Amino acid sequence: MGCPRIKEILARITIGAIELLRDIYYGAALYPELWKWETVKKDISEMKKIGMNTARIGEFAWSTFEPKKDQFDFTILEDTLKELEKQNMYAILCTPTMTPPIWLTAGETNMMHQTNEGLTFIHGARQHVCTNNPFFRDRARVYAEKLAEFLKDYDNVIAVQLDNEFKAHVGPCYCNNCKNEWHKWLEKEYQDIQLLNEKWTTKIWSQEYTSFDQVVIPKKTAFLHNLSLEEAYTRFTHDLINDFAKDQADTIRQILPIPITHNSSFAFDLDNVGLFENLDFVSFDTYVDTPTAFVMNSSYWPNIKKDVAAHILMETSTSYPGHIKEYRKIHPKGFVEAESFITYASEGKGFLFWPFRQQKGGIEQPHGSVVSSWGEPTIGYQASQNIGELLSKTKDLLLKSRAIQPEIAVIYSDRAKSFLNKENGGALDYRKALTDYFDYFVKNGQRASLYNEKSSFDQLKLLCTPFMHHISDSFRNRALEFVEKGGIWLIGPMSGDRTEEHQWYTDTGLGKLGRILNVEGMMQFPSMETEIKAKFEGQTIFLRNMVTAVSGAAGAKVLGKIDSDEFGEGLAFLFEKQVGKGKIVFIGADLVDAEEQSLNHLVIQKYVEELSLKHEAVQTGASVLDFERRDEDGTIQHWLVNFSGEESNFVLEKEMVDIISGQPFGKGKHTASPYKYYVFID
Amino acid sequence: MGCPRIKEILARITIGAIELLRDIYYGAALYPELWKWETVKKDISEMKKIGMNTARIGEFAWSTFEPKKDQFDFTILEDTLKELEKQNMYAILCTPTMTPPIWLTAGETNMMHQTNEGLTFIHGARQHVCTNNPFFRDRARVYAEKLAEFLKDYDNVIAVQLDNEFKAHVGPCYCNNCKNEWHKWLEKEYQDIQLLNEKWTTKIWSQEYTSFDQVVIPKKTAFLHNLSLEEAYTRFTHDLINDFAKDQADTIRQILPIPITHNSSFAFDLDNVGLFENLDFVSFDTYVDTPTAFVMNSSYWPNIKKDVAAHILMETSTSYPGHIKEYRKIHPKGFVEAESFITYASEGKGFLFWPFRQQKGGIEQPHGSVVSSWGEPTIGYQASQNIGELLSKTKDLLLKSRAIQPEIAVIYSDRAKSFLNKENGGALDYRKALTDYFDYFVKNGQRASLYNEKSSFDQLKLLCTPFMHHISDSFRNRALEFVEKGGIWLIGPMSGDRTEEHQWYTDTGLGKLGRILNVEGMMQFPSMETEIKAKFEGQTIFLRNMVTAVSGAAGAKVLGKIDSDEFGEGLAFLFEKQVGKGKIVFIGADLVDAEEQSLNHLVIQKYVEELSLKHEAVQTGASVLDFERRDEDGTIQHWLVNFSGEESNFVLEKEMVDIISGQPFGKGKHTASPYKYYVFID
């Protein structure tokens, strides 16, 4: 069965390579288990009509497909997949382990997630079960096997998504089973309890342990737990959810060679790199409402999985997200289309809405969709249609070209996030800090990637590591190699000053990095409300948050000094050091002006200019971003978008034709209306 | 025993009719169990002196009157009632079930109220016991019997108040006994578990149940429970507290034919209509501090019990409420007198302060009273005296007349409250929304009732149903009948868009109502911070909160359209449809001006004018309210009050005499000082 084209495409899938996702996908989440068959059919046909080719199915359907233990019934799924096939459409199938049915958990309090205050969750919402529970894992495995078996017959299923938004609603679990797993994990991680004691400095406050099974799970207690312990419990939690994903993926792989993914998000506490190491490609969900926050997604997820830039935006809203306790803003006109444009331009192979038809009951009733519960177009319908049209004009271009990576990257690291959020000083938040930092790039039409700690720096010229308390040996070595070859590495603010166990270094203040920089007399102190004046290239600025400054750094050129007779007069907070053909630039504080507006971009700008990183063919102005792609012949495509609510300009160095409108655009300056996009062929 | 007048009055009591409360009552709560007998006597005589005729007694006195299980001792009560009788005064007796004594609960954790986080309450405050507990119910029954037996001998007891402020301190209980009762209740409500599954759409998130005893009590879990389940648990909680009240009332009735009431409040989560169906008349407590909030009480409670407008304001403050964790504002001079004036004018048969003598210990030490703990006049004493004088001048008028109902009513529904507060979008609160809506009437001297969903529309010309997500079939049918006869029904904002299980309709967006309005292409979307411009009668306005708009409504006259090229350009959010002799007006959003000030009154005003609802004899200005009463001869009394802190005006169309001052007021405009009141006879 199935259409020839799909078969041909599927035949080319090879696990672990770009071939995974051969077509360009556009679609939405479909809930055939919730609606009458006529409604489902109508929805599929409506999807087709507006240019969609993909339905995502099954992530909450456990009680429908396995209504009683070991009794599986995939009839509804069968009908749906066949209908999709009839319409020449794809499906992504999900495992429903986020929502275990009542027959699994009834009377099983041991299986339930437990909070750090000892609250044991119950049936009825999502993620109420501890995913480390062995009985739960067994049942998840059985389900995965049955689903994989079933899917063998369906060629139009392009991928399996495991579970749904790991850790969307819950933090670490603190149940007794987790406590046992924790002790095993610790033993594997530290081998010797004395080593753990030393690494965590448990002599502080007499916290010392004499055996692994004494180590507490950090449930709520008086004041706060040892920070190294908290970091370890986060790593433990990350590892075990990744282990669950691997367990599920391996189960499916034994039966069916199908690409496996998971829909992650910036919003959840996960080790994304570790997670996707075990999966075949990356997916993510996003419900942000600013251009910068969206561009961060498209700058981050393509880089999470080594060598696999292809990914799917698995969930976003056609218009507004929300639930009964949170009515959210509606997206401005053109915003969603711009999101899809950027997604596809950035190696996003799929762009899916959640959901196609509005949920008629439950928590997510006030969440945007393509059609309403009563089957009529919603406020987001027009955007959905526009994206269908956009794709019809650009699909061939996309299939034959690849995104060109920017030469600038900022590290967005799950470990750095954990470090900054645990030691937040009551004021800091990693995602917010990085968003404020990245905002400059988006608002100034300067393309930059968000890399993780394992990303390769091969294509880079400028590497930025803001708010990265711990710089590991391996990261530092790779970054130094990059610098030796001519790269520029901006370190800071608040970077490099903590060991892997989230402690201070006991030499130089920065450990080996400090020795490389020849740092002498390093001091660190907070500047939360105080006014610490400083100079950077003749300009008066102010220093914020934790300030790191040194009395000397032999061989370095000082670029910024404290200029305050109150605090640290004359200490250097900003200096560059030539290393090989490149430079390390150490930035010891958040820079702001007298009105507390960020000036961190001043340093970035300096080196962007020094490296001449501006494009030549296309000069972009405020908020106009140029996503470049190279086709098989080497021709450059400029996917240009004004991702803002204001008119903006761009300059073409020569006449080019916009593929979308079919219009030629002359050499010189042009005006782009809000959220307007173009594809120029160089 | 007892004075002849009281006997005569009591002889005329007939359960379930206005005859219930034949006199006009004025008084305060008295705690003879807390004070020496000389103090009690002194207080009674002081009450008498300032014109009070009623004492409320016993609502916390369980440990005094039943110090040990089955050992009753009503000596203090006997003395007090006799002293009151001697002074020709009335009493209202209360059951003390809000404060169970230690002998009842010691060691009985099963009897205690449990929160949704699993916290089990303990002895020592109020409402710490689960009122659904069978052992507790037994003891409450025994107490009620003994009290009723005792009261047989006292003719001056005009009513029994059950318990005190149900649910003042607690939400639903989540104890094991409640869980069992919940399962029984569900079975009675839904009969078939599959029906429950369908109605609640439990297939969402695999929540399906296979038997009633699996259905969770919605204790705290990850994220949020199914909304239909939450609504059901609220109905269950309402039903069971009402069942407790009925149980108590029936127990007393078997022994003594005495009117039974309860002191409810806007502030608590109850089904008031259901509660008072089983009781004989309505009482309420209020501690608000704005004119609008107070007028809402007097506009609402007279309509709660079918055919029984007579009610008692059981508790309010002479000056300021408060407790150790909340010092509240003091009422402005004249405010409290105006409250009593409005209460009596609106069929309030009683107006009682809490308490007469300030509590000398405990939580409520900083709560206003008539005399202080040391027996001297408080800051509220003068107002108490003034009310005594007011009554002496108006009691005969009140006894021989009845309030005339306004021709405008706004629905204030406990179900609508539950719906809006559960789906609050993080921003909405039913009581606040209704108060903002009702504010217009009070500030503009336009009298309006607050009706419940079961109120009769016979006397109405204008019916408003704002923030009423679910409009039931029966309500809609009655409202349509009202419209057919010439009434105008303003639907919205945020009304008619949800089923009884708090879900979306799957046809028209408004179900049957949508078909009646011929609604086509209905969309709903949030406007939380976005700027959605619109036009209403040529005026530019903005739409807020959830916006409902349609592409068409055949046969309707569009009054307001969206005027925004961003969102829903040209959609109608406001339209009227002629039905029979009347009109339905659909209002699809909260209307505001550019400064976010409410403009909802624009629509109300339009129809108030169309219906010519302004009075002729008395034209009221800002904040001057005219409570009309009709005496036995058909003469109209104008109870006029400037319920504000500013001077205001009113216009008399002819000369009339003010009964209070005895002064004639000429035709024309007059100035009323803050909180000033008059009684004009037409």
Added chain:
Amino acid sequence: MGCPRIKEILARITIGAIELLRDIYYGAALYPELWKWETVKKDISEMKKIGMNTARIGEFAWSTFEPKKDQFDFTILEDTLKELEKQNMYAILCTPTMTPPIWLTAGETNMMHQTNEGLTFIHGARQHVCTNNPFFRDRARVYAEKLAEFLKDYDNVIAVQLDNEFKAHVGPCYCNNCKNEWHKWLEKEYQDIQLLNEKWTTKIWSQEYTSFDQVVIPKKTAFLHNLSLEEAYTRFTHDLINDFAKDQADTIRQILPIPITHNSSFAFDLDNVGLFENLDFVSFDTYVDTPTAFVMNSSYWPNIKKDVAAHILMETSTSYPGHIKEYRKIHPKGFVEAESFITYASEGKGFLFWPFRQQKGGIEQPHGSVVSSWGEPTIGYQASQNIGELLSKTKDLLLKSRAIQPEIAVIYSDRAKSFLNKENGGALDYRKALTDYFDYFVKNGQRASLYNEKSSFDQLKLLCTPFMHHISDSFRNRALEFVEKGGIWLIGPMSGDRTEEHQWYTDTGLGKLGRILNVEGMMQFPSMETEIKAKFEGQTIFLRNMVTAVSGAAGAKVLGKIDSDEFGEGLAFLFEKQVGKGKIVFIGADLVDAEEQSLNHLVIQKYVEELSLKHEAVQTGASVLDFERRDEDGTIQHWLVNFSGEESNFVLEKEMVDIISGQPFGKGKHTASPYKYYVFID
């Protein structure tokens, strides 16, 4: 062993007298258990270098010194004390009971602290154990004995500090053992359960108890517990922690005659007077960041222990305090030096930083120190050095002189704190209220003491008791005696209006005090947002918080009347009454101006002027404080400091020499830069 000078000094120690602390101490907390021996040695030598002579050791070192039950190993301590001795330095040794090791608590949930919501704490932070647990007490005793035995050999240990910051992280414990202790305590306190019932007025809300073992521990329940019960539970908690301290002190005393102290703080909930009755001298920690908050410490702690003004500031920050969840402000330049100057001038015998070397791991990583974790000077190093220099110039002066007490005192009472914080009306906080009150003195260069309820009034001319709800019989009698002799006693705002059980008086509103003042017609009412105008000495002011006003007070001179036709027109809120040679002044409200700025100082100023309390030799301006000391010959030293960030002035009545700079200062006006200090000899 040991240097002769130390031996000589120690020989002069006599428990319970000033001889306790014979030298002047300057130092910091040292953690030899956390660092390599070379680092410890380096730190000791660095301390010495900057002028320090004292190290505080051991308060968290239980797991190091008793790694297994009954296995003690003080090797590290031995080495450290010897090294200190070698450097001619002192040590303060601490018991580590704040941080019990895992071998003590593993598996012992009964030993753990339990919160009022039933959360049982676990190992890993601090104060996770219930200090009332008998097994814990046993082990604490064993440790104290062993430590005392060990210390016998070390002459340079000047004191033992018990535990660390009692109740820094926890409130009262609610474990089962505490419940039993509570019942015993109640029986001892009230003897008869009926007496308890009467005193607490438990008839309110049927709270009556029939035996002591029924009395609840006030765990969280619906609404709030009886206020008298809450006050009793606070006293119980205070008594039992003081009993623990006494138990530990007595244990040590049996073995070693060494002065014993504890480091308390304004921030914790303790009965400090009761605590230090059992100890030998007072110590305190402070991490405040305003001059007023610091001066309050130095005005309070010298008066806590009868006849022992000598005390130690045991912990403060060189630059900024903080922990991972709270980055704090850095102190301005000169602030910390001024703190040390004031401490020493006010009979502080010791000034110690926490810590010397920054904590390399754990929660307190971002807390200022003298040297960083990597051993280099921090931003606070310079201040540490400056203090060393200051001491070298002033130590001899200090050793031969004593502080002269100010003639003004404000009562800062732990009971008053409990009363105000429990009945806070949602708005008040005792420490904040007192700080606002005391601010006037500091900002105006007017020296005043903070006394406790047991302080002697011998040296006073002006006594202020603001926010002191309960004035006990004994306090009142002593204050009256003071007044009879010519003193002026300012009572209020919010003082004298509650019994010892936190209830209203039932006579006069003020009980006996009211009778002394001949108060008639007293009213009390809140003024939270209302505008209550009043007059004080012709000036229009406004009354805030709880207002107490009277219609008469025979024999008193009315100084302030309410001037509002809304509330209490003409009532007196402020009046003075001649008693013997002195005056009682009753102040019935917080006084503010139209901008809500405090005007309480107007009354203080009036009596400061009346009493001519300004100095003659030195006239201080804004924020310039003159700490006077008298040497053995009767010569007066003026320790003058501009404790503010602004330049200020002072006037010398004659030429004097500044000991610090060695410069003569002429008669007349001089300018002091921010935080500048001088020592002038009169």
